[in-house]
Amino acid sequence: MIRDILVIGEVEAKGLQNINILLGRNGAGKSRFLRAIDRGVVGSDKYIARYISPERAGVFKRDGNVITSMENSPDWLGSVRRKNQAANFKAASAYLLREVETAYLRKLQDNPEIRLDQTKNFRTERLDSINRLLSNLTICQEGSNFVFRNIEGEEVQPDQISSGESESISLAVEMMYFFDNLKEDKLNLLLLDEPDVHLHPDLQARLAKFLINLVKGLDVTAREKVAVILATHSTPLVCSLSQSEHTSIGTKNFNVNEVSFVEISNQLKKIAPFFGHPLSLSLSQDVMLILEGEDDERVWQQASRSSQGRIKLFPVIASSVNQQEELEKFTADLIESLYDEPKAFSLRDGDGVSGQLNDIRSVIRYRLQCYAIENLLLSNQCLSVLGKTWEEFKVTANSWLEENEKHRDNKKIRELIDSPDRLVNTKIKSIRQLICAICGNGKPWEVVVGQAIGSLDISNLPDGEFDLPSLIGQDATSILLGQ
Incomplete structure (x- = not known):
């Protein structure tokens, strides 16, 4: 734990770790929270902070006016970046790449050990880690200049780089500069x-790994002096960062200036695959369905x-059932902080229990009207897939019993x-494949x-006692198949 409670000005953060994800709806005050810190x-004399604004305009190119302003006034960069839109953000980042080189x-x-290791130099230790973020571009150091080249080796002018590539380069430099200039006697706060913004989900995942590696590269003592607070709406970024043991997550609510960060849980890691494909999910409008097990x-x-x-x-x-309820609560909290119209479903086994389940806010919960998912195998529709009616199955099963008197599942x-x-409403797990x-x-x-299930006609659902919709639940069937 970096700090149990961090109180700065009018805001309070609890449970900070090295990487802290700040979630919240638009207008909830995430940016105000960071700027207040x-x-x-x-x-x-206790803290030092570096704020990275959300709208990072400009071109990643040396600008004489920016250089002069930064060199003449140590406070200039901080003051211009406390605005939501920083007009010369990337020009300042280009200057900071020089500072990264100087620091290295x-x-x-x-450090004699590093100096004597011929595999370590500014290119391998710094530039190459930035270049790993890029697919079609490379930053090269040529003489005293940094130039961009495409995969054919042709030089690309800074103003011709895509917005996503420009963003990722600039952010990588900003993060690297922060980690290269930590103050040993203070808590160093990086506010992202x-x-x-502007990054493809794959690039977001790479940027997350870049940040995780920067944290992992610190020794234990230095790590205790670093906290990154990162405000985002991005599910792929959240789930990529969740793979680090040094990550926590918290939600900023409207008109509340206190955020409690909690350690990334197994619940988030379970739903990470859902958020891992945001483009396909947004196109197909898939909705999360929380289930009790792999079957x-x-x-x-x-x-589907x-x-x-x-x-x-x-x-x-x-x-398990207990973990399913934890996952339902966690999912409700998470999706409500990310989406304007959050919705998820949960379906659990009957396990001999009757009665409706109460929804957990945006998570709509259902219970099977049979013991478990394999009991659906005895519905009229599943038997039809097997080429039988119930009466035909009984005849066939009687013949099987006569031929297999000593089979271990004969009695069942x-x-x-x-x-x-x-x-x-009885457990039949041992005979499901035998059926x-x-x-x-x-x-x-x-x-x-x-x-x-996939063959059901949502416009004409059967409602007999042993029809699939009755065993799944009529309401659940209508919603899950036709929502």
Whole structure:
């Protein structure tokens, strides 16, 4: 823990770690929160802050006026960047790349071990790490200048670089400069306001890894003196940063100047794949469906495939009922801080329990009207996929029982065909694949159930006692298949 409680001016941050993700809706005051910290530490003997504004205009090119202003007034850069839009942001970043080089050369001079290692130099230790962010461009040091070259080796002028490449270069330099100039006697605060602006999701993930590596490169003592607070709306950036053990997450609410940051949890890592494909999800309008286990996940994945795009759900799995509820609460908090119209679903096993589940705000919760997902295999629609009616299955099962008197599951199959309710509220996990085999069908049971769900006609759902919608739940079926 960097600080249990950080109180600066009118704002308060609890539970800071090295990388701290600040979430919140538009207008919630994330930028104001960061700028309040920046203003509050001016002249402090305990803290030093560097604020990176969200609108980073200009060209990554040396500008004489910017250089003069920075050299003549140490406070000039901070004052212009406390505005939401910094007109010469990238020109200042170009100047700071020179400062990064100077800091590295000073480190080389003062450290004999590095100086004697011929594999370490400014290019390999600094420029190459920036270049790894880029796909079609390279920063090269040629004489006293830095120039950009494309993959064909042709020089590219700074004003011809794409906005995403320019943003990533500038941010990388800013972060590198911060980490190269830490004050040992103070808590060093880097305040990044929407670093994801203009960046493709893949580039956001690379920038997150860049930041994680900067933190990992510090020794333990230095790490205790660094806290990055990063305001964002970006789900791929959040989930990329969540892979670091040094990351925490907090939400800024309207008219509240206190933020509690908590350690990234397994819950976030579970839903990370959902946010990992933001472009495809936004195009297809998939909605998260929280499920109790891998069996349920495979069924609904198959259902989505079989529906040929009609079922727009993205399964996310919990490992138990208790963890499912934790995941539901966590998801509600997260999506409500990211989206204007948040929505997610949760479907859990019946487990012999009846009654409706209360929604957790934007997470709509349902319970299967049967014991577990495999009990759907005994619905009329799943039996039809297996080529049988219930009566035909009983006849076939009786023949199988006569031929397999000593089979370990003989009694369970007998119990099934003698049951008036097809054991829909009883655990049948041990015989789920056997049911398919008795029908002479080699498909995995999850495929059978998924295909049956995917084939349902949402405009004309059957409602018999042993029809799929009744076993899933009529409301749940209508919403999950037709939402």
